[in-house]
Amino acid sequence: MTESILPTFADVERARERLRGHAHHTPVVTSRTLDGLVGAQVFLKCENLQRMGAFKFRGAYNALSALPDAARVKGVVAYSSGNHAQAVALSARLLGMPATIVMPANAPKAKLDATEGYGARVVRYDPAEDKREEVAQQIVTETGATLIPPFDHADVIAGQGTAAAELIEEVGPLDALLVCCGGGGLLAGSALAAHAMSPGCTVIGVEPELGDDMTRTFLTKAAQRLTSVPDTIADGARTMGPGVLTLPLLLQHVDGMVTVSDADLVHAVRFAMLRMKLVIEPSGALGLAAMMSGKAGVRGRVGIIVSGGNVDAAMLRWILMEDGERPSVPPEP
């Protein structure tokens, strides 16, 4: 394996320049009701209000706009059935680049439609027959397009770090920052920004209990992988293990990892909807759930990155059912 160059805070600053005027400067929302419940002063950075509904736009747009002209002409490829697909599709359209997104043939129609709606070519594959990495690699070989991975890429990580940078610039130094963790791109970028701009800020990643690969990696200081896709409503955090870049960044820059249950996520998403008037997807509520359940164990001035809001009506209806009436099996995200 070749030595990989890790992104630094200077890369986050460069990403901020590239994103200026293209990404939304998302609002920071506060709630005295929430503060009273958790005994802290909480600042929610609302990336659910970001373009295409998630922080993923930041990393994708930064990575695409960093490509040299020769690569831009040949376009980009990504494999994702989630927010990364839409982020790459939208960024490519804005930058006038062709984009191909590799999605499983059984992906929800809404996600296929949204991705095609942004002008991307969607290539479907049968997940029982083919590996998405191989399908994507074949397109790269045939077209010369550049593969944009969902998290394990220096420009993607640097782009994701701009949300935390905006938050700290707006509200000042923090005692703690809670960040959702799937593959660790948002967490790594946020840690780079927080430690540069708010020294002493404790950066904590939050995973679903059943997808605790990064938590176990953090505790054992060695890469741990899941053996099967975790069964959690936090579909954006169904990653299997750390990447080549996010592993060392996790071990060097992150101060702690905690996990929350799906019940914690339901409670947090409900609270956000009914009390804060914000629609947050389950993965996007990992940080809020860690705070509200007490599992984060932090106080003082606490920033939380609310990572996205792309959740469908069936899942929202299920979450909005009263406790006791909600079927135990959630709808497929």
Next chain:
Amino acid sequence: MTESILPTFADVERARERLRGHAHHTPVVTSRTLDGLVGAQVFLKCENLQRMGAFKFRGAYNALSALPDAARVKGVVAYSSGNHAQAVALSARLLGMPATIVMPANAPKAKLDATEGYGARVVRYDPAEDKREEVAQQIVTETGATLIPPFDHADVIAGQGTAAAELIEEVGPLDALLVCCGGGGLLAGSALAAHAMSPGCTVIGVEPELGDDMTRTFLTKAAQRLTSVPDTIADGARTMGPGVLTLPLLLQHVDGMVTVSDADLVHAVRFAMLRMKLVIEPSGALGLAAMMSGKAGVRGRVGIIVSGGNVDAAMLRWILMEDGERPSVPPEP
């Protein structure tokens, strides 16, 4: 009837000073998806993210903080089963004043609890036996407290106008401004602000079809009242007719009135939730519904006051059902 002194833009400016540091400066949210759908550039002023979840905090806090010391000691009274109750209760607590809220005995428990949660004394009455105005008047007589009406009050109207003032200050001149209309306090205040800060801006009030008292008043240039409480999911717009102050302000300052159906409201609330990640109560979506249905008939740079987000889980679940599966009778708001 004595001559009533109408509020002016100078009163809105004074209200802004009183509210500074107490009301949230709520975010303005934009969506290129929405802009593409409606063929305009839309700016949503998110008063659903205001304290206690609605613009009502602005008017109540302004009215209470304008009271002289002698009146403050004796406290305030309001009758409301909705957002005005919580707005007066919270404002009174912040200003250290006693508050009594007169609510029907059959009001939803969540609203009773929320109002008491802000520290107000709640007096229940039987709506079949007593008139809320008389119950409130009796408390005024006994305690010397000041009655704070929900909309027909110069300081309340001036306070409500601060949302439009913030919006125009932030985004610049508008071609049109769409404002939800119940009793007309928000509409009147918004018109005062818009015409002073953005001359030429067309200010349009939006009512539910079944609660069109202000629309008919506008068209006939004479006060029209409903004969029964309108059956609409826009429970914040179930007012019966214009007030002594809102009638002349409507006729002098508002450029148009339109109505939307409950189906338009359902469509707008769904869109706000699933695409814009915002929870808006049906009354709060009147302006957005007028824009999305084409009934507002405006283009260019369009501001919309999203007035509130206090809606319960049962109503949200009903709205989130697919068209065709949704029972025709909504849950009681």
